[in-house]
Amino acid sequence: MKIDHVHFYVRDATVFSDWLVNILGFQRVASGSSHHTYTEVVKSGSITFVISSPLTSTSPIAEFLRLHPPGVADIAFLVEDLEAVIENAIAQGNQVVKLPQEQLQRQGRLKWSKIPSWGSLVHTLVERDGICEESFFPAQLNWITNTADGKVPSLSREANQVNNNPQTMFTTIDHVVLNVAAGELERAVNWYQHVLGFCPQQIFSIKTQQSGLYSQVMVDSTGEVQLPINEPTSANSQIQEFLDFNGGPGIQHIALRTSNIVEAIAQLRGRGLPFIEVPSSYYSELRQRPGGSNLPLPTAEWEEIATREILVDWQQQFPQALLLQTFTKPIFGKPTFFFEIIERR
Structure with missing residues (x-):
């Protein structure tokens, strides 16, 4: 699939x-x-x-x-x-x-x-x-x-x-995220598992002062399609805000994969596309994470990533495998659908 x-x-x-x-x-x-x-x-x-x-x-x-x-x-x-x-x-x-x-x-x-x-x-x-x-x-x-x-x-x-020429900014869809109402995550996971043959993978629980959510990553049997499903765990959750403005469940965002996120974000910002703001303290704190001081990023590229406000993530056991990403502001005015820009190394 x-x-x-x-x-x-x-x-x-x-x-x-x-x-x-x-x-x-x-x-x-x-x-x-x-x-x-x-x-x-x-x-x-x-x-x-x-x-x-x-x-x-x-x-x-x-x-x-x-x-x-x-x-x-x-x-x-x-x-x-x-x-x-x-x-x-x-x-x-x-x-x-x-x-x-x-x-x-x-x-x-x-x-x-x-x-x-x-x-x-x-x-x-x-x-x-x-x-x-x-x-x-x-x-x-x-x-x-x-x-x-x-x-x-x-x-x-x-x-x-x-x-498909090398100048194409986005090559494929990395993943698509579905938001469902509180209490519906398990049912949604079971539906995709039994009806379309998706397999449950990682599950995340995220809680901050501003938001709270559970997320279950679903992957089809070929590994080609990734479908994280989110449900809110608090009334002020970003997921709940989406559900309220969207009039119910729906696709929250689509992640577009690029081979050069630094260049892509530079071009997109130059065309006036607004992205989420990332505080400068994020990058100093990132260096304090386990493996953060040994990331395979030259100093010049690290500075470009910080300048473009690109998020960086990795698994502690695999610090050489990087996930670089950022998110646009909502595309249609209301706090509903947006795009993610992502590069996997």
């Missing part, structure tokens, strides 16, 4: 697509309309975002936006055997939003279905046979207009190569 694409529901798909292209460096690859919804598709490396906004009040995006602020409505997974996954989901007592459907194309076959997850979040399950994952999406089947010459747009090999 891996993430096939992420579907955002927003008020204006063009505005958000422009933001992804101009700020995060994505490339616009397709767009089109159904009778009630306008959709654009953008890519960076292996990351594909599908962005939809309503054209009429009957659009499913309009219904979503009546209940929630803009954000992620669908994490689509690429699976090897769609029928087996759906059969297991039904056996586990799960509903199916859309029964398996199939579309034959000249270059192969696309099969897909859709199941509900937590809150309004759904998972489209996609099986591709001969169709490159970047070239065709279920949402496109409802298009009556598009940017090409009356044909459903698809990516050429040349476009795919451009998206």
Whole structure:
């Protein structure tokens, strides 16, 4: 299993697509309309975002936006055997939003279905046979207009190569984080474990004066997809704030992986993207942690990391394996969805 694409529901798909292209460096690859919804598709490396906004009040995006602020409505997974996954989901007592459907194309076959997850979040399950994952999406089947010459747009090999060139800022999705209500973590973990075959990994308990949460990391059987699930443990928790403003459970953030976080943050700050603030005392305290004085970071790079306000983490037994990360401010105004920028060494 891996993430096939992420579907955002927003008020204006063009505005958000422009933001992804101009700020995060994505490339616009397709767009089109159904009778009630306008959709654009953008890519960076292996990351594909599908962005939809309503054209009429009957659009499913309009219904979503009546209940929630803009954000992620669908994490689509690429699976090897769609029928087996759906059969297991039904056996586990799960509903199916859309029964398996199939579309034959000249270059192969696309099969897909859709199941509900937590809150309004759904998972489209996609099986591709001969169709490159970047070239065709279920949402496109409802298009009556598009940017090409009356044909459903698809990516050429040349476009795919451009998206994977060394200048691409973000190469893949590192992980996606789901927030659920207090008391729902165990049920959510069991659902992903038994319905989609995820395995529980690390569990974290974090408590500060400003926040409190439990977090269970879930990983699919191939190790390709990481899905931490959070629940709040205090009324002032950042997770509870998200739930209140989001109107219930949902995707809190997506971590975008880069091969050079120092350069990426420099570019993003230069384009006006705001990030969380990190106090200068953080870096002096970091040196006091076990292994902190022996980190594999040259002095010049350490200074750049501090200047860019990038967080640094490692496991005590493996100080040579570094995790470098930071977080944007909320993307849609309210304290809901944001991006994480991450580099693993």
